[in-house]
Amino acid sequence: MGLRIPCLRCGKFEPECRCEPLPSEPEPPPPPAPVVPAPKARIEVIKMRREKRGGGREVVILEGFPRDVNVEYLARDLKKLLGCGGGVKGWTVEIQGDHRDRIADFLAGRGFKSVRAGG
Ligand SMILES: [Zn+2]
Numbered sequence: 001m002g003l004r005i006p007c008l009r010c011g012k013f014e015p016e017c018r019c020e021p022l023p024s025e026p027e028p029p030p031p032p033a034p035v036v037p038a039p040k041a042r043i044e045v046i047k048m049r050r051e052k053r054g055g056g057r058e059v060v061i062l063e064g065f066p067r068d069v070n071v072e073y074l075a076r077d078l079k080k081l082l083g084c085g086g087g088v089k090g091w092t093v094e095i096q097g098d099h100r101d102r103i104a105d106f107l108a109g110r111g112f113k114s115v116r117a118g119g
Pocket of ligand 1: 007009011018019
């Protein structure tokens with residue numbers, strides 16, 4: 001035997017109550033979508049060049065970053081994303097492995113167009 005609670009409006013119990021069911025609570029409005037600022041479109045085009053290194057290792061060289069870009073930070077984020085090694089020399093970034101598709105996506109997220117140069 002379950003505990004019976006009388007209707008809050010008419011005071012009667014379940015079989016005698018003829019009240020219309022209460023409208024359900026309106027759904028709370030969904031939280032606003034996080035505002036992701038569109039990346040500032042850059043005019044510079046980053047060149048992605050694949051090179052072979054000793055032992056058949058492939059690297060992708062990224063060139064063409066403007067001087068206002070902190071390529072150290074950019075390379076760090078990119079390596080974290082790809083889970084690979086790499087290095088920075090001046091404004092040139094070298095990424096180990098042929099990750100050009102994902103690098104292009106990453107660069108697009110930073111507002112950069114990219115082109116594949118060489119093989
Ligand atoms: Zn009722």
